[in-house]
Amino acid sequence: MSVGEYIRNSQIWKSIFRHPAPYDRRNRTVVMLTNFFLHLHPVNVKQQGIALSYTWCMGGITFFLFLVETITGVLLMFYYRPTLEWAFQDILLLRDVNTLGIMREIHRWGAHAMVITVWLHMYRVFLTGSYKPPREFNWVIGVLLLVLTLLLSFTGYLLPWDQLAIWAITVGSNMARATPFLGHEGPGAAILNIGGFDLITNASDARFMLLGGRFVGEATLNRFYILHCVAIPLVVAGLIAVHFWRVRKDGGISQPL
Amino acid sequence: MLDPHPDLTSGVIHGLGYLYALLFCMNAYWAVRSFKLGYHFRLPKSLGGQDVPSAGPWAMYAVLLLLVALAHFVSAGRPDAFLIRLPGWLQDLVNVFADPISYFALSTVLFVAMIWLREWWVKPTAAWVLLNITLVSMGLAITDYDFRQIVGKPDNVPIVGMLFIVAFFTWIYFKRANDNDKRIAEGRPLFEQENNEKVLVWPDLVYAELICMVLITVVLVAWGIVLEAPLEEAANAAKTPNPSKAPWYFLGLQEMLVYYDPWLAGVVFPSVILVGLMAIPYIDFNKRGSGYYSFNERKFAVITFLFGFLPLWVAMIILGTFLRGPNWNFFGIFEYWDTHKLAVLDNVNLSDLFWTSMLGQALPGNMFLRELPGILLVLGYFAILPGLMAATVFRKFFHRMGFIRFVVFSNLVLLMVALPLKMVLRWTFNLKYIVAIPEYFFNI
Numbered sequence: 185m186s187v188g189e190y191i192r193n194s195q196i197w198k199s200i201f202r203h204p205a206p207y208d209r210r211n212r213t214v215v216m217l218t219n220f221f222l223h224l225h226p227v228n229v230k231q232q233g234i235a236l237s238y239t240w241c242m243g244g245i246t247f248f249l250f251l252v253e254t255i256t257g258v259l260l261m262f263y264y265r266p267t268l269e270w271a272f273q274d275i276l277l278l279r280d281v282n283t284l285g286i287m288r289e290i291h292r293w294g295a296h297a298m299v300i301t302v303w304l305h306m307y308r309v310f311l312t313g314s315y316k317p318p319r320e321f322n323w324v325i326g327v328l329l330l331v332l333t334l335l336l337s338f339t340g341y342l343l344p345w346d347q348l349a350i351w352a353i354t355v356g357s358n359m360a361r362a363t364p365f366l367g368h369e370g371p372g373a374a375i376l377n378i379g380g381f382d383l384i385t386n387a388s389d390a391r392f393m394l395l396g397g398r399f400v401g402e403a404t405l406n407r408f409y410i411l412h413c414v415a416i417p418l419v420v421a422g423l424i425a426v427h428f429w430r431v432r433k434d435g436g437i438s439q440p441l
Numbered sequence: 442m443l444d445p446h447p448d449l450t451s452g453v454i455h456g457l458g459y460l461y462a463l464l465f466c467m468n469a470y471w472a473v474r475s476f477k478l479g480y481h482f483r484l485p486k487s488l489g490g491q492d493v494p495s496a497g498p499w500a501m502y503a504v505l506l507l508l509v510a511l512a513h514f515v516s517a518g519r520p521d522a523f524l525i526r527l528p529g530w531l532q533d534l535v536n537v538f539a540d541p542i543s544y545f546a547l548s549t550v551l552f553v554a555m556i557w558l559r560e561w562w563v564k565p566t567a568a569w570v571l572l573n574i575t576l577v578s579m580g581l582a583i584t585d586y587d588f589r590q591i592v593g594k595p596d597n598v599p600i601v602g603m604l605f606i607v608a609f610f611t612w613i614y615f616k617r618a619n620d621n622d623k624r625i626a627e628g629r630p631l632f633e634q635e636n637n638e639k640v641l642v643w644p645d646l647v648y649a650e651l652i653c654m655v656l657i658t659v660v661l662v663a664w665g666i667v668l669e670a671p672l673e674e675a676a677n678a679a680k681t682p683n684p685s686k687a688p689w690y691f692l693g694l695q696e697m698l699v700y701y702d703p704w705l706a707g708v709v710f711p712s713v714i715l716v717g718l719m720a721i722p723y724i725d726f727n728k729r730g731s732g733y734y735s736f737n738e739r740k741f742a743v744i745t746f747l748f749g750f751l752p753l754w755v756a757m758i759i760l761g762t763f764l765r766g767p768n769w770n771f772f773g774i775f776e777y778w779d780t781h782k783l784a785v786l787d788n789v790n791l792s793d794l795f796w797t798s799m800l801g802q803a804l805p806g807n808m809f810l811r812e813l814p815g816i817l818l819v820l821g822y823f824a825i826l827p828g829l830m831a832a833t834v835f836r837k838f839f840h841r842m843g844f845i846r847f848v849v850f851s852n853l854v855l856l857m858v859a860l861p862l863k864m865v866l867r868w869t870f871n872l873k874y875i876v877a878i879p880e881y882f883f884n885i
């Protein structure tokens with residue numbers, strides 16, 4: 185008996201994997217049905233639907249990048265405190281944390297890459313007409329995922345708390361000031377006043393809500409940290425689950441009728 | 442004396458040596474490929490007119506690249522005396538065309554050419570020549586200090602990459618679409634319908650996914666080793682950098698600020714883009730072209746989407762990242778980012794044009810009367826044009842879509858066209874605002 189067989193016949197192995205190795209047709213089917221992670225997939229698919237030149241694998245790559253970002257992000261969180269006193273210092277000190285190596289690089293470049301791959305995925309889905317019935321709603325979920333991906337990247341941009349960070353976020357969030365009705369420099373905001381008392385001021389408008397203050401400061405850092413590390417990833421994870429579920433329920437990856 | 446902004450340094454020459462070495466390998470492979478496939482081309486009559494194997498010229502070109510690469514490696518030590526660099530006249534020529542008008546005109550022309558010449562440029566040889574031209578131009582451009590400053594910024598590297606990747610996938614799209622269009626015309630089955638057996642997901646898909654994950658990991662690790670994540674000085678609320686730029690993926694929106702006020706460019710248009718994207722499946726009534734690549738089956742949808750994605754989104758990001766400098770002024774790719782560059786801004790409002798220039802009167806005191814021409818124009822644009830569209834060019838659409846769908850569709854199209862429209866109005870009439878009611882922050 186070879187070592188491999190010995191391991192595969194052990195009680196431990198058998199308790200984890202509920203079937204023999206996927207060497208034959210039967211077990212290749214069973215593995216897809218019994219493994220939690222693999223059961224996202226169907227058992228068999230049409231060859232052209234999974235052809236690389238058809239899907240460009242962009243949805244899959246986006247998902248993989250999301251996982252990479254989660255893992256590297258957790259590692260970064262160990263060394264990062266979102267306060268004015270420490271945020272920048274911690275990032276600076278990261279360079280000296282040898283065990284972390286290039287985690288910050290991978291996290292940052294992975295984020296850029298994810299923005300690009302999510303666009304390309306949308307590009308592919310559009311160009312193959314895969315949003316047409318019955319997949320309309322999955323396209324809508326996709327658009328939500330696109331927005332959330334951009335927001336993830338945007339909130340993360342602030343965390344290093346360097347010049348690049350605060351000014352990019354300042355420029356980006358200044359737009360909220362001009363929201364119609366809800367921004368203090370937006371059209372219509374002046375109408376929202378009661379007896380000469382303005383409801384929408386720079387301390388109560390959409391931008392204030394986003395930043396937690398009148399300018400990008402500690403409250404903003406805290407808000408963006410929580411959005412970036414907890415709130416948005418949770419929503420994205422949930423939506424990805426629905427997205428994948430719908431890919432299956434809508435009849436798998438699109439095919440000519 | 443040492444030049445603080447040297448066009449060439451030993452490091453750069455060395456790096457370029459690797460670029461040309463890579464190009465040599467690529468073209469050597471290409472020469473072998475065309476030899477194996479037996480590609481030929483015909484010489485012009487004046488040169489004899491016989492058939493020659495294409496591998497010959499490709500091999501010669503590859504050898505030339507090898508020599509260039511060697512030249513870089515050998516003389517990297519003396520950057521001052523190095524001769525392979527961007528000629529000054531070419532730099533000046535490129536900088537002459539450096540303004541938003543030429544930029545937008547050029548991207549529109551490229552866009553039209555891309556669709557018009559789609560049969561031609563998807564041919565492997567044509568695409569290969571285009572790729573070579575792009576890479577060699579990049580190599581030459583890198584010898585310029587100012588170009589390197591902006592393209593070499595770590596955060597900008599992905600954008601350069603994106604340019605090539607988007608071009609590549611657009612190429613794949615047109616290649617597959619042309620093929621299917623031809624199949625449909627000849628009544629043959631689609632590419633996606635051939636060889637379309639059912640296969641088991643294990644191993645066919647899971648292994649492909651595994652390989653994909655490994656490759657992406659390798660790319661990320663390599664990228665992370667080569668480029669350090671940027672970290673500037675600590676945040677300082679008192680020191681505004683010039684230019685202040687949003688993250689790169691929002692620079693298309695920031696570019697819109699030149700033409701529209703923040704409430705439109707920063708709030709309304711982004712929301713419209715999202716709503717518009719979500720609405721696509723519900724307004725595209727065309728049943729054909731679902732689940733396979735094609736162009737002829739859904740020309741209007743594809744052209745509209747490509748126009749939105751390529752010239753209006755990707756090209757605007759490139760513009761915002763690489764060509765907008767201090768004070769959001771436009772700079773050519775070889776131009777120094779001078780903080781004191783003056784841009785003449787003598788834009789006028791529509792109300793000025795109407796009351797003062799056309800009627801020769803003073804502006805009316807009542808702001809609603811003053812802005813009436815603009816208000817009517819905007820209302821007409823969104824209320825009357827859809828009706829005209831339904832009665833003329835989009836007649837068929839109107840019948841297939843029904844009233845509500847058509848109203849949504851036509852307004853989305855009009856909103857999308859509003860950006861290029863305002864750009865052109867700005868460039869031709871120096872038009873600032875169509876409706877200008879700064880009292881209520883209501884400027885269009």
Ligand code: HEM
Pocket residue numbers: 239241242243244246247250302305306309314315319322323324325326327329330333424427431436437438
């Ligand atoms: C976090 C972002 C996203 C992830 C992780 C993701 C993942 C995936 C995956 C893995 C697939 C299977 C097929 C493939 O790989 O192409 C898929 C299909 C699909 N995606 Fe996404 N996606 C994302 C964003 C989007 C966006 C932005 C859109 C469109 C606006 C979209 C629309 C669709 C549609 C309609 C399908 C079905 C396509 C078909 O059946 O061919 N997704 N997605």
